[in-house]
Amino acid sequence: MTPPGLALDDYAPIIGPAAVAEIRELARRLEGGQLLMVNSTAVGGGVAELLNRLIPLLKDLGIPTRWEVIRGGQEFFEVTKAIHNALHGTPVALTPAMRSLFLEVAAENAGSLDLDADLVVIHDPQPLPLVAARAPGRGQWVWRCHVDVSHPQSEVWDFLREHVVRYDASVFSAPEFSQVLPVPQYMIHPAIDPLAEKNRDMTTTEIEAVLTDLGIRDDRPIVTQVSRFDRLKDPVGVIRAYQLVRRTVECQLVLAGGGAADDPEGVAVLQEVRRAADGDPLIHILDLPPFSDREINALQRASAVVVQKSIREGFGLTVTEALWKKRPVVASAVGGIPLQVLHNLTGLLVHSAEGTAYRIRTLLRDPAFARRLGENGHEYVKTRFLTTSNLRRWLALAHALRHPGERIIRLP
């Protein structure tokens, strides 16, 4: 895998030259140790997106970094989808045949991939059993779990756990997402890239052009939720909240998602959403194709309020994106959202459709308060949830793994 070129200096206007210099100093002291990232897909999905941005920066810092992607057939990925659902607590029967296939595909990949590096980072459960192929005494292996495994189906977790404990360390996105393990566990928050198409600055002209293309008139405040059409994102609840707001305040609603085309459940949810909208011309339901980053960027930037009314959520990177764009956010207090939305400071946390309506109305009526939340949110994301923070944390972890048991590490 060879992601496109990006240089750390490109981020200096955002995080400042001092922060860039500090990252370079941290990297220089790793003295060229080789890094290998392994996941299950090169494009699509949050992990591929993250690696596509992170790896060029690691290379720019002089750290030899490779990216390997495991291969597996459709049956294998059906097994890993079942495992993924089980980790989220969905009852799943993982048969002996499914387990065998999971391990066989890992063994095949171990035979064909070059897994030799000083630090090997395995992302998510799909390539987890590769650790069986580690050469004795060579390199350190870290399992980076992007999934919330706090309430898994126990049988499936026990099966995976046998592999997790063979790693030198594990990394989770938040303490709440982890499990008790006998190996050290670290926390690295997910991150967004401010220079990516989905987050880069846009001119007003560009934003207006996208709105025109999508058939949205900018003649009244836009309230937006960006999420795939999934019941756990509660799009029908967002419509209910919007209808409550419309009793007293003028606005329009955009529900922008994707993935319905190849997801039977997504199709059903999209139908439910259309029924709930009941032909309201001010509710725009956009089933966007993959890679609609420019459209999503423009929609978020054009919004007076961004909503994320999830019933369950992972870290919630759509919230991070909205905060980065200085949008006032109204979001459910679930998953990783409270780590980003500090109530009354960087956004507003809610627990119901009524609460969502109340807070949207407040923000539409008080633009100064909305602006203050947006500014705060932007600054908060700048320090904690950008690719550059992610990079710094990976460098710190690489150093920490070289000094096991030490809590204060002095670098020369």
Next chain:
Amino acid sequence: MELKAREPFVFYSTAHIIELTGRSARSLPELRSGIAEVTGSSIFHHTFGALQDRFFAAQRFTSDFARWAVEVLQDWAVAERLALMHPTEFPSIRALRERILQVIDDRLCEGQPPAPAPPGREFHFSQAISLIYPAGYAAATLVELRDGIRRASDRTLFFHLIEARLRIGRCTTDLSCWLSDELGAPHLADRLDRLDFFVPSTEDLRQQVLASLEDAP
């Protein structure tokens, strides 16, 4: 004539990685047990770690213990007492830990403890692994020191003014030590030691430090 130090003051920067301990607390007594047993690194991280970026220090408590006590246990009294701890008050993390335990013990002796946290709102203990490395510049005179303070990052200021004192066990701040021992300016060291670090932003802190280093006789 400008004073010149025998040894230059080397500016350092830090990076942190957070390690999860796997330990959590659902109630004030469980929080107390955890505080008594976790590492000093964990105590420091939860008490003063947030001073590194100073977000919203005026609007919310910077101590994780205090914030959890008010946001989850809804016990304002213990939260306020936990919040009012200043890095300069404590010669060591041991002393800091003892003070925190005393505050919780006093609260538990006062009567009924607050209701436990609902599921999913537990306090998760973690600890910061600190990497400390030269930032690439140094000062041999007061003028150079001021220049260094002006260019220092949030992390550099946090390290020299807060972390070095408690985690590395320096006498006061390591800046004060240098002013006193190497530059022969104990009055400036004394002034620096009396600063209040609970200011709204890093820029405010920087200006305070620079002001304390002015008007040298």
